[in-house]
Amino acid sequence: MDPEVTPTEPPQLVEHFFRHESAKLISVLTRAFGVRYLDLVEDKVQEAMMAAVQAWRQPGIPANPSGWIYRVARNRVLDALRREKIHQRALALSHQTEEAIESLVEEWLSEDQLPDSLLRMIFVCCHPGLDRQSQIAMTLKILCGFSISEIARGLLISAEAAKKRVQRAKKTLAQQQIKIDLPPAAELQNRLSVVHDVLYLMFNEGYSTSQGHEPLRDDICEEAARLCHLLCQHKAFSTPETRALMALMLSHAARLGARVDSKGAVVLLAEQDRTQWDRKLINIAEVWLERSKTGTPSRFHLEAAISLVHCHASGVAATNWRLIVQFYDHLLTINESPLYVLNRAIARGESGDVDIALAELESIRGHREMRSYFLLDCALGRLHELGSNRTAAIEAYSAARSAAAAPHEQALLDKKLTQLRGP
Amino acid sequence: MAKFMFVYRGGNDGAEEPSPEQMQQAMQAWGDWIQGGMTAGWLLDGGDGLKPEGQVVQPDLTVTDGPFAESKELVGGYSMVEAADLAAAVELAKACPMPAAGGTVEVRELAGHTAE
Structure with missing residues (x-):
């Protein structure tokens, strides 16, 4: 044993580490190689994570798990491209040398640059050339690391339907040769509004209890909020609508836990134990709504405001x-x-x-x-x-x-x- | 105390590849199990996984690709365990993450031929 190393608790992975690692690597690597290699990148990232699962069992999780998976995934993508003899062409198309791409990718993976790639990917998955169902399925697949069967379970559709939606989207993206770019200023308003709609619907899908409660659907809410928060962190995308949507999601999320009783049965608003509502989240929602002020409130502003009226009431009668x-x-x-x-x-x-x-x-x-x-x-x-x-x-x-x-x-x-x- | 080898077969059942979340859960389960066994002392060696591809040397020294067993028959990994007897080792095997992942654990006592 290395005498320099003092025995400590082995490193633990943060919650949903693989899910978010998948989103991160797929976004950055697809940005590097182009949307036509999306399938290949997805496969290789999956393989790299499977390798990690095997390799980390015994000695434990490495000090930099993200770096580990990235290196394996990158090597596998490059190997696959070389094998399929499309490598040179891909490089030629991107006007880059292999070394240049590698250093670029590493730069893009750095903490301060990563959001940029994720945001680009959000705009790709929510591209107006895709139908709404495909946009939601793609966002869950690429940016939230959901598998086809998780998408199916989360959206209450068959696995076959989920697969079709994702395949349809990928085909369209490849055919239309969609670039992994942020929208130009002239289109920003419209493109952002599509992203809002997709995240809003995604959140609602997760929040709905029309079919009873399923924990995976809470994850969809969490993911929609996470992506919305990513928009909020970007100067150009943190518009009053984006912030109001953030407020709306958080004020609903504050009540997630109280909607289900200990047996998993759905509890209606009137009968919910309001002491279980997450006061901290309600306060944060309040702050976002405060920051979203505008002369022309959107439906997100008003829906968030309604939700917060409920959050602040001690009961139905006091609302x-x-x-x-x-x-x-x-x-x-x-x-x-x-x-x-x-x-x-x-x-x-x-x-x-x-x-x-x-x-x-x-x-x-x-x-x-x-x-x-x-x-x-x-x-x-x-x-x-x-x-x-x-x-x-x-x-x-x-x-x-x-x-x-x-x-x-x-x-x-x-x-x-x-x-x-x-x- | 006797030494046992746990031979893992199959696992990751289902047609679809595991999702990132499932992979993380699987890894967490294995990590916890190995950590627990090491701390308690009954896990001598967490072992390793085996890559699915390989080759087989035949009696006539010809070499064939393989093994081409069905994935549920394929040996996927092993661990080394110490236990009082077979029954105790089987109890330990029941608590490992393999059965929950749809795979099997074959529990075999080492013959001890090479022991001093």
Whole structure:
């Protein structure tokens, strides 16, 4: 044993080390060799990590695990390119020598330069040439290190569908010869807004409990927030919208833990133990919203503001519902979504205006997005409850119960109905 | 006390390659197991993994590529363990990460021919 080395605890890997290492290496190496070698880079990074898993079992984790994986991955990519005789061509295309690429890659991997490559990759995965589903799948695959089956599990789609989305995206990126660049100033606004939408949807996918709780979906929320934070750290991308989106994600994330009970069952907002909400995250969300001030608030600003009203209320009755109604009024001037109408109606009902709320709900009944009526009937039930109309409440909840697809939704509605029917 | 060799086969079951997160979990599990065994003293040598490719020397000294066993039959690695008897060694094998990863652990006592 080296006498210089004092025995200490063996180095431990940080949480999700491999996941983020994968994103980092794929982003940097693909940037070096071009998007057409994305598949090859992904394979080699995977191999390098498998090698690490084997090699680190026995002597333990090396002092610089990132450097270790990078060296193996880089060598394997270069070997593969040489073997396939595409190396010279690739080098010629990139107008670089092998040594130049290597030193460039090492520079790009340095702590201060790494975000640049990751951000470029975000804009590639969220390229407007890809459809929305593929953008989300690609972001999860490349930037979050999710496997196909993890994407499938996280997005509640089949593995086959997840694979297709990723393959479709890669094909489009290669065909259109998409460069791994940041968007030019003229396109910045539009390109950034696509990234916002993708991260927003990704977060919502992870946050939704429509199919019950699955820990992997919390990871999706965490990853969406991590990528949003990366945008926040960049001068050009840290716009009021980006910061508001950050606030929105964190204020929701603060309540993640309280949404599930010890048995894994979903707990609705009204019944959540609010002492379990993460006060620290709520405060950070608050700071981001503070920093996002603008004369023209986006839907992210307003949704974050609504979420924070809930965060600050000690219970349903103590919630400032009138303020929430105002925020929804504003949201509806930005986007006339029937879901906003529905949520505003509930807020209105909670604030005491049950009759107006009921009329508003009726106004969206014919809307295409309300097709299944499940949410609408739940909302109706709640409003009739608030209006002390027990019979109508039972009727609405029964209708919702017959439309409920997920077992936990059925269970929640059964409980509600039992309470209402009473002894 | 007797010495045993754990022979690992298979693992990483499933058609898909493990995801980064699964790799990290697997590594963590092995690291913890090895660390625990070393500290407690029953793990003599954590052993090593074997690369899947290799060659086989036949009785007539011809050399063939291989082994071409099915991946679940392929020896993937080994460890050296000390235990009171076979039953105790088997209990230790049950707690290693291999079964949970879909692989098997063959527990074999060293014959001791080379022991002093």
